[in-house]
Each structure stands twice: as structure tokens, then as C-alpha cells.
Amino acid sequence: MFSSSQLVVGVDIGSHSVKVCQLKRADKAYSIVTLGSAILPEGAVDDGALVEPEVVASTISSLFKNLKIKNKKVGISISGYSVIVKKVNLAVMSEKEMEDHIMTEAEQYIPFDIQDVYIDFQDLKTNKDGYERTDVMLVAAKKEIVDDYLNMLESIGLQATIVDIDGFALENTYEYSTPKTENVALIDIGASKMNINIISNGMSVVARDIVVGSRQLTERIMGQFDLEYEDAEALKLGATAAEDKEKELQDIYSSVCNQWILEIKKAIDLYHSNFSDSPLAKLVLSGGGSKVEGLIDYLNQETNIEVEQFNPFKNMKFSKRKIDPDYLKQIGPEMAIASGIAIRPSAI
């Protein structure tokens, strides 16, 4: 049994909003303690980097206060140009030998100066009997970017004991919610990026971040109708009526969604060209962008693969007195990454 204090609070700092999720674990199941999100001012976070750390800090601080979260140990997740995830094939060796090898050879795998990055790795232990080589997942993240996050959190009394990667967090939460081992593509469409992670036989085989997202829709609407950001966002979300703008809006949606679908198809093609004997069973969508009306059906038509919207809380208990089930259902897709961070124990 783990108590809630041993799980970190998952904090997903996106370019549109911060999502926070706190879970509790009993036996093998998780239940939700609390969760919530807060919108960030435009430009406070850009391409995975903190542009305005004070603004982000005060947003997170208020969110923790509102949600009455006392736990100071948090986990965050990073993505974007400052992170490199790479699978390399190495000779089988002990953990210590592998660490020495990676630290001396890292420059051949990573396009950054070794002094400037934090490096982590995991032996996937793919060596079968008689083979002397194994796949190793290598992660390098720019110190400068990671330290900015750590310092920002420290300024509000929070300690980040886990720095996760968006794609891994997504995989983590999906595997908890769906223990079957099908081949799936996990696709998180946020405001400014799309993260695609294809899992085959329980392993990530295609992983990429692409700079597209729901913010593109907002920007196109701003341009087309000469609107301010907030007004365009409201029109996009249907909070203000489309009226005579319906046709033009549809055109914007089609053109942007077609671009997303093209990127998704490219990743699927890459997967199928390497794993032609194990076809993808499903596409699982998360992130605010996955809520675009009609996207799921359209993607299904275009790929002929089953598409579903991800609900990370499907198998989790919660108090209906504290958390409105409708809110939970609505926020579920955006909470995918935060929930994936929140199932990590704080002591690793």
C-alpha cells in the first residue's frame, strides 16, 4: 500500500494551461484526490520553455491553493526542442558499465554538448537468448530548460522529484487504464504541439513532437475575422455563436485538421513500414485539440483505424461529492499527461 504522500502531484505545464492531478493508491488501483486546470496568459510558455516564469509560478500557486493541495512533491513533464529521446542498440553490460559507456559516448547519439544536458537511460532488456545486444532508451534534456522549471517550482515551495517526458507519461497512463497489449498510437493534440507515441508489444517504437495544435485554429480565426485572441478562442469553442461565419469556420477547421491528419498518417506509415506484420489496432486521442468536433470520425474515415478519445480516469474511483462526474469527463482528455505523471511514486 502506498499513501497519497508517496505519489507526486502531476503538474503538466502546457502552452495553453496548467493541469494538476493528485491521485492516491490502494492495492493496485488509483483513486482521484483532486484535479484542476488554469489557463495561462498567452506566451507565458512557448515550445516547452518558460518565457514568463513568475506568471506560471503564480498560476500554479493559486491552483494548488484552490485545490487545497498540501503535498510539496511534484512531478513535471517536458517536451519540445530541448528534449531528445533516442533508442540505441548496445552490447549487454552491467548498469554501471552502461552508465560509463553512455557518458563517454553520448555525443555520438545526441546533437547537444554533453555539458549542457541531463542524461538518463533505461535498458529495455530486449536481448533474447544467444544475443549480446540490447535496446536502450536514452533521454537527454537541456539543463537550462529543466533548471528553469525546477527553480520556478522552488520559488513557490514545490520540489520536483520527477521530470518526466510527455510521451512516456502518456504511455504510462494509457497502460494503466488499458492493460491489454494491443498496438496503439497515442496522440496528444494540445494547443501548440502534437505528440505521437506508437506502442507496439508494450514498447514505444515511434515517438515524435510536431508543432501543430488547436492554437492554429485560434490564429486562423483571428486572421480571418480580424478578432482578438480571446474572441477568436470563444468563437472556436462555440462560446459565441458562429452565425454567418459558419462556412468560413468550417473551411478553417478542415484545412487545419487535414494537416494534423497528414502528420498522423506519416507516423502510421512509418510504423507500418517497420512493423508490417503487427498492424495498429487503435488510435487514442487526448489533449484539448482532440475535442474538435468531428475530428474522431474524420480521422477514422481517413485511416480506417478505430479512433477513440482517451479517458485516463476510466478505472479510477473518486468522490462524487468532491468531483463532478461531468467535469471529469469533459476534462479527461486534457488531463492525460498530468495523470500519467501523477501515477509515479515520488521515491525513485
Ligand SMILES: Nc1ncnc2c1ncn2[C@@H]1O[C@H](COP(=O)(O)OP(=O)(O)OP(=O)(O)O)[C@@H](O)[C@H]1O
Ligand atoms: N472543443 C474544443 N475544440 C477545439 N479546441 C479545443 C476544444 N477544447 C479545448 N480546445 C483547445 O485545446 C487547447 C488546450 O488543450 P491542452 O490543454 O491539451 O493544451 P496544452 O497542454 O496547454 O498545450 P500544449 O501541450 O500544446 O503546450 C486550447 O487551444 C483549446 O482552445
Ligand SMILES: [Mg+2]
Ligand atoms: Mg499539453
